[in-house]
Amino acid sequence: AQSVTQLGSHVSVSEGALVLLRCNYSSSVPPYLFWYVQYPNQGLQLLLKYTSAATLVKGINGFEAEFKKSETSFHLTKPSAHMSDAAEYFCAVSDLGYSSASKIIFGSGTRLSIRP
């Protein structure tokens, strides 16, 4: 079964610094991978998704993620953090083995804080 592990429940960076949020996946088949962002008291917004078309995936708000099969990783990066990036970030994988349905399996989340 598919699963994802997010390394670090809380990451704090300075405004303008590199953002790196780590995610490792476990899948017996090529997975579909996602990063979602959740601002306080809001629902989930899709940042980007990997569907095997390209290993480097560009998303919204300047974020990108690189699929590395050899490392089973799908880390999220942004070159320069902005105060508005402060939120909870979830790595997720499609459960491809789930009968005729598709469902998303989420990691436990990483809270990103931005220091002025």
Place this chain on the structure above:
Amino acid sequence: DAGVTQSPTHLIKTRGQHVTLRCSPISGHKSVSWYQQVLGQGPQFIFQYYEKEERGRGNFPDRFSARQFPNYSSELNVNALLLGDSALYLCASSAGLSSGNTIYFGEGSWLTVV
């Protein structure tokens, strides 16, 4: 176009009561899924419905039920509420069942059980 809409946005219920949460998917989307997000955790899959049929169920007790209507909107029902049911309930819609379909989430319904 409107996104996924959910109602109510916030509600407070007493233990043992029943609650109904509602969801309208994005226009043209036929699949609706429900997720429970307990504070401090990632969302957990509850149900998926497609073309008014249940297509998937997560590890939740029978107190949780759902249905999908001909217009593809959906209701999530929870009976005999427990304190542990307090959570953000998220509805998501997608065009179909393919794992490659993007799933779009609503803002959620905050349920507090006291």
